[in-house]
Amino acid sequence: MLIDWFTVGAQALNFIILVWLLKRFLYKPILGAVDAREKRIAAELADAASRKAEAQKERDAYEHKNAEFDRQRAALLAKATQEADAERQRLLDEARKAADALAAKRREALQSDAANLNQAIRRRAEQEVFAIARQALADLASTSLEECMVDLFARRLRLMDGKAKLDFGEALKAATEPVVVRSAFDLPEAQRSVVTKALKETFAADIPVRFATSPDLVSGIELTASGQKIGWSIADYLASLEQGVGELVQAKGQSEAGPKAEPEPAPKRKAKSASSPKAPKPKAAHS
Template sequence: MLIDWFTVGAQVVNFLILVWLLKRFLYGPILAAMDAREQRIAQELADAATGKAEAQKERAEFRHKNEQFDAQRATLLTRATEEAAAERQKLLDQAGKDADALSAQRKESLSKEARAIHMSLRRRTQDEVFAIARQTLTDLASASLERRICEVFLQRVCELEGEAKIKLTEALQSCSEPAMVRSTMDLPADLRAAIQNTLNETFSADIPLLFETAPHLVGGIELTRHGQRVAWDMADYLTSLDRSISHLLGLKDPSGEATEPEPPQSQTRSTIT
């Protein structure tokens, strides 16, 4: 018979033992290892998902911060630009003011310098004119300038008439104080005596005189008393020269009016006020 029942029983037992052996050494360990790996992969996937979620959260946070930073930067940049523009305008205004001040200061300085030069030139011209006149008179007429001035002055006094002479006479006789005779140069004694005699004769009184040297008089001599004055000097000549020079230099008159050259007067003028 093909079936041996002892063998059948033995094979049943053998098969059951084999089932146990394979469960013990094959299926159990393999399935446990696979389960562990699957669990590990699942854990890694969960960790990755968690990390991804955190990364997305941080990304969103960083994006939000970046947007805030951009907005803040734009605001700061705008503010800085506006402040820079304002500062620039302020500096430009200040620079304009400073430039104007410097220009005015320079103008003033130039004006002062021109006036100083003008005064110096005037003084120098006066001296030169004196010297030339003195030398001319000495060489041509054998007369000194001072003496000639005195003669002209005394001639003016003698030629006084009318209301001017009356007022001057009243002024000279109304007070016991001496009348003031000012001259550019120091008058010698003979000229002083001549002036004293001429005045005494002209006004018919003994007029006390006080001689004084006055450098401000431009080459002249004056008699003043209580606001009355009779004088002769070269101021008019010099004024005319001054105007010509100022016009030549393009300067303004110290009085502020444009100077126009005037022809020098051909004769001396006396002023009685």
């Protein structure tokens, strides 16, 4: 088989021309379009990556803010719960203290009422007993008994000494009016003479005397001058006894009102019978 080199050369030339034409008018625009498309895709991918990164950044920021918000919410909730518990406990403590104080006040009020009632009963009984005693002694008093009281008073008057006698003597000297001698009954002249003589012997002076009656005196007699008073009566025994009983009742009431308080012991007083021969010495006192 013979090779036609002219044909081969013509076909090779045609192929080269075809390749150049394809490259010149077909491949180059296609490659340019492909390159442009690749660039556009790369740009779009880069933009998408940037947006994705931005979105991820925003998502991270949102998640951080959300976590911070959750943390703050949990802290505020815990704080609010703690404050609510503290306030609840405070209110409960205040309510408990108020209830305890109210109960204590009620107990104190009940104890005070009971103590006041007991003290009132004791005082009423005390008053009734002494009132009955005074009435009985007043009913039993007589003129003859008053005469015995005058003799006893005169004897005690003569036995005065010391500061009591000195003070009463000064009061008698300063007196501008007659001294007053009071008794439950009207003294007869003989008994008045006894008193006047005892005053003269005791104070070595003529002392003007005015006699008067005082129903309040229970079998007794008293002498007053310039604010000074000296006397003796069964009422003195009753007053002393009544004072001692009153102090005892008051101390008992205080011990019941306040169990922890230690009341001072009431002074011991020894009551003496009206008929006892050992009557107390008359003492001068300011009226």
